[in-house]
Each structure stands twice: as C-alpha cells, then as structure tokens.
Amino acid sequence: MQAGKERFEVFDHSPMGVFVIRSDFVVLYWNFCLEEWTGIAPETIVGQSIDAFYPQLTKPRYTIRLQQIFEGGPPVIFSSQLHRYIIPVPYIDGKMRIQHTTVSAILDRQTNEHDALFAIQDVTELTFRMHDYRAMRDQALAEVNERKKAEAKMQASLHEKEILLKEIHHRVKNNLQIISSLLDLQTDHISDENSLRFFKQSQARIRSIAYIHEKLYQSEDLTKVDFKEYLLALSQGIFHAFGIFPDEIDLVFDIQDISLSLKAAVPCGLILNEIMTNSIKHAFSGLFENGAHEIKPRIEISLTQSTKKCYELTICDNGKGLPENFQMDSLDTLGLQLVNMLVGQLKGTIEFCNKRPGAYFHISFYDLG
Amino acid sequence: MIDLTAEQVDALKEIINLGVGRAAGIMNEMVQSHIKLQVPFIKIVGLRELHEEMMTLSNERLSIVRLRFNGSIPGMASLVFPTDSVFKLISILTEDDIDTSDLDELKIGTLSEVGNIVLNGVMGSIANLLQQHLDYSIPSFREDTVDTILASDYDDADAVVLIARTRFTIEELKLNGDIILLFKMSSFEFLMQEIDAMIQEPKGKWN
Numbered sequence: 025m026q027a028g029k030e031r032f033e034v035f036d037h038s039p040m041g042v043f044v045i046r047s048d049f050v051v052l053y054w055n056f057c058l059e060e061w062t063g064i065a066p067e068t069i070v071g072q073s074i075d076a077f078y079p080q081l082t083k084p085r086y087t088i089r090l091q092q093i094f095e096g097g098p099p100v101i102f103s104s105q106l107h108r109y110i111i112p113v114p115y116i117d118g119k120m121r122i123q124h125t126t127v128s129a130i131l132d133r134q135t136n137e138h139d140a141l142f143a144i145q146d147v148t149e150l151t152f153r154m155h156d157y158r159a160m161r162d163q164a165l166a167e168v169n170e171r172k173k174a175e176a177k178m179q180a181s182l183h184e185k186e187i188l189l190k191e192i193h194h195r196v197k198n199n200l201q202i203i204s205s206l207l208d209l210q211t212d213h214i215s216d217e218n219s220l221r222f223f224k225q226s227q228a229r230i231r232s233i234a235y236i237h238e239k240l241y242q243s244e245d246l247t248k249v250d251f252k253e254y255l256l257a258l259s260q261g262i263f264h265a266f267g268i269f270p271d272e273i274d275l276v277f278d279i280q281d282i283s284l285s286l287k288a289a290v291p292c293g294l295i296l297n298e299i300m301t302n303s304i305k306h307a308f309s310g311l312f313e314n315g316a317h318e319i320k321p322r323i324e325i326s327l328t329q330s331t332k333k334c335y336e337l338t339i340c341d342n343g344k345g346l347p348e349n350f351q352m353d354s355l356d357t358l359g360l361q362l363v364n365m366l367v368g369q370l371k372g373t374i375e376f377c378n379k380r381p382g383a384y385f386h387i388s389f390y391d392l393g
Numbered sequence: 394m395i396d397l398t399a400e401q402v403d404a405l406k407e408i409i410n411l412g413v414g415r416a417a418g419i420m421n422e423m424v425q426s427h428i429k430l431q432v433p434f435i436k437i438v439g440l441r442e443l444h445e446e447m448m449t450l451s452n453e454r455l456s457i458v459r460l461r462f463n464g465s466i467p468g469m470a471s472l473v474f475p476t477d478s479v480f481k482l483i484s485i486l487t488e489d490d491i492d493t494s495d496l497d498e499l500k501i502g503t504l505s506e507v508g509n510i511v512l513n514g515v516m517g518s519i520a521n522l523l524q525q526h527l528d529y530s531i532p533s534f535r536e537d538t539v540d541t542i543l544a545s546d547y548d549d550a551d552a553v554v555l556i557a558r559t560r561f562t563i564e565e566l567k568l569n570g571d572i573i574l575l576f577k578m579s580s581f582e583f584l585m586q587e588i589d590a591m592i593q594e595p596k597g598k599w600n
Contacts, residue, residue, distance in 0.1 A: 085422050089513070098460055098516050098529035101509040103502035105487050106423060124502050126531055147502075154499050 031132075032141075041111065041123070041144035044130065047094040049074050049082055052139060061113040061121065061146075078111055093129045093140040100127040104147045115148050122148045186246055193241035200234035225301065225359065228265055232258055232297040236289050247393075248283035251292070255279060255325060258293055259300060266304050273304070278326035282335065285393025291366040292337065292389065296325070298359040299339045299385050307343025307383060330388070337387045345378035397437060397585075404588045406435050408518045409557045409574065416514030417561075420507070424486055429562045430511070432574075436556045437581065440547055443554050447539045450475040450573060456536045458508025459546070460516065464527040468578035469546065470516055472508040478561070478570030482507055485563055505534045511559070515574060522587050552577060 032053040035042040041061055044053040051074050054066040064077065075082045089100045102110055102125040113121040124145045129138040204227050211223045235258050239249045259275055284292060300323060308321045319342060326338045367374045372389030397405070410432050417430040438446065447455065456474040461467075474482070483489070483500050486507065509532050520527055535542070547554065557574040578584065 088419055088422065089510075092513055092517055096526065097520065098462070098513050099509070099531050100513065101502075101506040101532060103506035105483075105499050105503040106506055128531065129529075147498075150498055154497050157497070 038143075041146070042142065043074075043111075043144075044139050044141045045074050046139050047137060058111065058144075062111060081110070090127065090140055093127055094138050096129045096131065096138045099129070101125070102127070104151060110142065110144055119148075121146055122151045189246045190241040193237045193246070197234045197237035197241070200230050200237065204230045204234065224265070228262060228297055228301060229294060229362075231261055231265070232293040233290055235261065236286065236293055240286065245283070248285060249289040251282045251284050251289065251327060252277075252279045254289065254293065255296065255327070258296060259323075259325070262297065262300050262304070266301075268304065272321070273308070274320055274322040276322060276324040278324070278328075280328050282327055282329055284335075284391050287393030288335075288370060288389065288391035291369050295337070295363050295366050295387060296339065298363045300325075302359060303339075303341040303343060303383065307341045307345075309344075333390050333392060335389055335391060337389065338385065340379060340382055340384040342382040344383075345381060346376065346383045350376070400592050401585065401588050402435060404592050405555070406432055406557075408522060408588075409435060409515055412515030412518035413511060413557075413559055413574075414514070415517065416511040419510050419514070420486070425488070426485055426563045426565055428485070429564070431560050431562070432557045433560055434558050438554055438556055440543065440552055440554075443547065443552075443556065443575070444539065444543055446556055446558075446573065447473060447543070450571060452539070454536055454538055455542060456504055456534070457542055457546075458505055458512065458532055458534050460509075460512045460532045461530040462516070462527040463530075465525045466523065466527070466578055466580060466583055468576060470512045471546065471575040471577075472511050473542075473573040473575065474504065474508075475571065478572055479504060481570050482561070501534050501536075505532055508532060508534070511572075511574070515557075519576070519584070522591065523584065524587075525583075547577065553581060555581070 032042070032044055032055070035053070035055045038055060038057060041058040042053070042055040043051060043058055045051055051069050051072055054064070054069050059065055069077060080086070086102075092098065093100055102123075104122045104124045107123075107125070109120055109123040110125045111123070113123075115121045124147045126143050126145075128141050128143070130141045131137075132139055207223050207227045207230070211220055214220045214223060235254055236249055239254045239257070240246060243250060255277065260270075263270065263273070263275075303323050322342045324338070324340050326336075328336045330336050363374065367387055367389065370387075370389035371392070372387055375386045377384050413430040413432055417428050420428045420430075436442070436446075450473060454476065456476070456479050457471050458474075459469055459471045461469045479500075483503050486503060512532065516527075516529075555576040555578075557576075559572045559574055560569060561572065562569040
C-alpha cells in the first residue's frame with residue numbers, strides 16, 4: 025500500500041477529494057482533502073475495502089459503471105444533480121456536501137491492472153447559489169406572468185368598453201335620427217312657411233350631430249372623429265336636405281387629415297351646418313338663375329391645423345355676399361347667433377367679410393378635448 | 394467515402410445498439426422511468442452530410458458531450474443533443490418539471506453524465522470489437538451552433554464521420570426525442586475489417 029501512497033501523493037495538494045480503489049474495492053489512496061472532509065485518516069482507510077466505510081459504492085448503480093474503469097475504459101462521471109454525493113460528508117446546518125465526481129482508469133504498471141481514481145469536486149456552494157438564482161428567476165418569471173395576465177385582462181376589459189362605447193354612439197345616432205324623422209313627420213302638418221323653415225333647420229342641426237356619432241362608432245379611435253370624412257358626409261346631407269344636386273353647386277374642399285375630439289367636433293359641425301345653410305339659402309338666390317351669371321355657384325370649405333391644438337376653418341361662397349352693416353353680435357337670426365355662441369364654446373374667434381364676390385367666414389378654434 | 398454494404402450497416406447498427414442498450418440499462422438503474430434507447434439508422438458520411446444531419450436536430454444551438462481517444466486508432470466520440478431533448482432528459486433524470494429557461498452548471502453536469510453513459514456504452518462495444526487499447530480524455534461539454542461545432546471539431550475537409558441517430562423513448566411519460574452519436578476516427582478501415590470478420594464469424598465473440 026506504501027507504493028500506492030507514492031504513486032498518488034501529488035493529489036495531497038489538490039483542493040479536490042481524491043481517492044483510488046482497486047478492482048476488489050480496496051482503497052489504495054485517500055488524500056488530505058478527504059481526510060479533512062470525512063475525518064477519516066488515510067492510515068485508517070487505506071488497505072481496507074471501501075465497502076466497510078461507504079457501502080453504497082458497491083451497489084450496482086456504481087459497480088456497473090466502475091467495471092468499465094477496471095477494464096481500462098473511458099472515464100465515468102457522477103454528476104451532482106443525479107447522485108448528490110459519492111462520499112457522504114456533512115456540510116453545515118445538517119446538509120451534506122454536494123459533489124461532482126469524475127472517475128478515471130489508472131494503469132498500475134506493476135500489476136498491469138487498472139485502478140479507479142475518484143476526483144471529487146465540492147459543488148455545494150455552487151449548487152446553493154444556483155438554487156437561489158433559480159428561485160429568484162422563477163419568482164421574476166412568475167411576476168412577469170402575473171403582469172402579462174393582468175395586462176391581458178385589462179386589454180379584454182378595454183375592448184369590452186370600446187364595444188360598449190360604439191354601441192352607445194350607435195344608439196345616440198339612431199335616436200337622433202328618430203327625432204329628425206319625427207320632426208319630418210310633423211312638418212307634413214305645418215302650412216306656415218316660417219314654422220316649416222324652423223323645423224327644417226332643427227332637423228339639419230340634429231342631423232349634423234347624428235353624423236358625428238355615426239363617424240365615431242365607425243372609427244377605430246372612439247374618442248376622435250375623422251373630420252374630413254365627416255365634412256364630406258355632412259355637406260352631402262345638407263345638399264340632400266335642400267334638394268340640391270351635386271352638379272348645381274360646386275363644393276370645394278381643402279381639408280387636411282384632421283381628427284377632432286367629440287367636444288370640438290359637435291360645435292364645429294353645427295357651425296358648418298349653419299354657414300353652409302346660410303349660403304345655400306341666401307347667397308345664390310336670383311343670382312345664377314336663367315344663366316344670368318357665367319360663373320357656377322361654389323362653396324369652399326377649408327380646415328387646417330395651425331398649431332398643436334389650434335385649427336382654422338374657412339367657409340366662403342361666390343354669392344351675393346353679406347348684407348351691408350352685417351354684425352355677428354346684433355344678428356337676429358338664430359342660425360348665426362348659434363354660430364357666435366358655438367365659436368365661444370370652442371374658445372375661438374370668428375372673422376367675416378365680403379370678398380368679391382361672396383361671403384367669407386374664418387374661424388380659429390381650439391380642440392381641448 | 395466508405396460505401397457500406399447492407400450487412401455491414403446491420404452489423405454496425407447491432408454493435409451500437411448493444412452499446413446504447415447497455416447505456417439505457419444504466420440509466421434505468423438510476424431513475425424510476427423506463428428509458429429505451431434505440432438506433433434507427435447509422436451512416437458513414439462526409440462533412441456536408443454531417444452538417445445536414447445536425448441541422449435536422451436544430452438550426453439553433455446544440456449541446457454536445459465529447460470524448461476523445463488516443464491509441465492505435467485516435468478519434469473522438471460525441472453525443473449531440475437538440476435543445477428540447479436536453480430539457481426533457483434532464484427533467485426525467487432529475488424528476489423535476491421541464492425547465493427550459495437556461496442551461497446552468499448543474500444541468501451541464503447532468504448532461505455530461507448522460508453523454509458519458511451513452512458514449513461509454515458505445516465505446517465499450519467498439520473497443521471490444523477493435524480489441525485495441527485506447528486512452529481516453531475526460532469528457533467535455535460545450536453548447537454552440539452547428540457551424541461552430543463543425544468548424545472546431547471537424548475542421549478536416551476530408552473527415553469521415555459515423556453517424557448513429559439515436560431515439561430515446563419513455564413510454565410511461567409518452568416522451569421521446571432524438572440525439573446523435575458521432576464517431577470520427579483516423580481510419581475506419583480497421584473497424585470495417587473487424588466488422589467483416591464479425592459478419593463471417595457470426596458465432597464469434599458477439600454471441
């Protein structure tokens with residue numbers, strides 16, 4: 025056995041636990057590191073069968089693989105996850121030292137037999153840290169999953185609310201249409217021209233609001249109205265209400281792709297309704313009849329964004345122009361009084377004048393919705 | 394390239410199946426589930442085919458356990474795991490849930506042992522056939538892309554490699570997966586001579 029000591033004594037300086045056994049499982053060498061871990065001195069164990077100290081090593085789980093080593097075969101690995109330890113050694117807090125072991129065949133030149141050299145790496149700290157890391161990672165992943173679930177729930181709830189909002193806009197539009205139709209029915213029993221005009225104007229105003237709700241439930245964004253689309257629909261609606269065919273009056277649009285909030289869109293739509301109606305009713309009467317004028321009646325509408333929340337709406341025609349001494353604040357017609365009030369509601373300003381030819385209205389307003 | 398006859402393929406497959414069968418026996422000793430390892434086919438191929446074969450496992454990263462050997466016929470035996478097989482095998486062996494997050498030191502240790510068991514099983518059969526003494530290095534592990542693995546381990550353009558596709562099945566858990574065994578040898582001639590001798594003497598050392 026002294027020969028074994030000399031053959032392997034270089035392993036006394038190794039930080040790994042190293043021991044060597046013969047094919048009959050007799051211990052040939054036991055290094056200092058193992059003595060420190062186990063408290064078993066080399067003098068006690070060398071020359072004895074390992075079975076007397078660590079009987080599990082002679083179980084088939086190990087012997088089946090060690091057999092190849094004694095035949096000079098390739099090294100064998102006993103990993104820490106699958107075996108925990110080869111040599112049970114207490115660590116701290118009643119835990120055992122976790123080990124990763126590699127066994128290699130070492131040729132004894134005197135006997136021409138192969139011995140098994142066990143090199144045991146202590147991976148206890150590494151394992152604990154890895155477990156801590158895994159626990160931390162699992163916790164982080166669980167939190168991420170929780171967050172994802174909450175987000176998905178929120179998305180679902182948002183989607184539900186969007187559907188609900190669409191439904192509300194749809195119903196508001198339908199109700200406004202019903203009111204408009206009721207007014208229409210009522211007009212059948214009105215013979216007084218003035219009253220009839222008031223009914224028609226009210227109908228047009230209601231329709232201008234109904235279009236807003238229609239555009240809202242048709243749009244992706246339930247808080248904004250695509251104003252270009254809205255203006256096209258509204259102006260066609262006004263023409264239809266007055267029985268005007270598209271080729272009778274040219275409608276010229278210069279409208280940027282602008283979306284307005286519901287808060288700004290309703291007054292803005294009503295303003296447009298009043299001014300356009302005003303033009304249709306007054307601007308062209310008697311002017312273009314019987315080919316008296318070479319130029320075709322025209323209404324121009326432009327809407328541009330000047331700053332982040334400020335917009336410019338211009339409506340002009342090529343008609344007779346505004347009456348002399350025309351004043352917005354002393355108007356006695358409801359339509360233009362309404363325009364004045366709505367501009368105030370939009371925190372805007374209105375300018376008007378006569379261009380040669382025709383009336384010109386310019387409104388600057390804010391969308392603070 | 395070596396063209397193998399049907400008989401040679403059968404004989405080689407038998408030898409390798411014997412080796413993986415032994416490896417499966419060892420694994421079954423270690424775990425509760427019954428693991429079956431089978432080699433559905435073997436081929437001797439050049440680098441291009443090897444690349445194609447490895448890409449069928451994964452076009453991303455692969456785990457590989459390598460065992461170099463020296464002696465009269467130097468070479469290297471490798472076991473290649475695609476990622477999904479890696480996590481399945483680890484969960485079976487450690488009886489933990491399948492954890493696909495990452496390959497840490499502990500899992501690498503486990504995989505190295507699985508590779509070690511399978512490679513040793515097959516090397517045992519081959520060394521037995523060759524009747525040659527071989528010196529082995531300590532098995533090593535790496536994880537890399539197919540291209541990087543081939544560039545470093547099979548850098549010789551004329552390299553000839555024996556591929557054994559291996560399928561593991563655990564019927565109770567309805568789990569299966571593929572791994573690939575690779576053998577690179579300085580010469581396959583000696584191996585083939587022994588195979589031929591075995592074919593001619595069927596009642597010889599294999600029965």
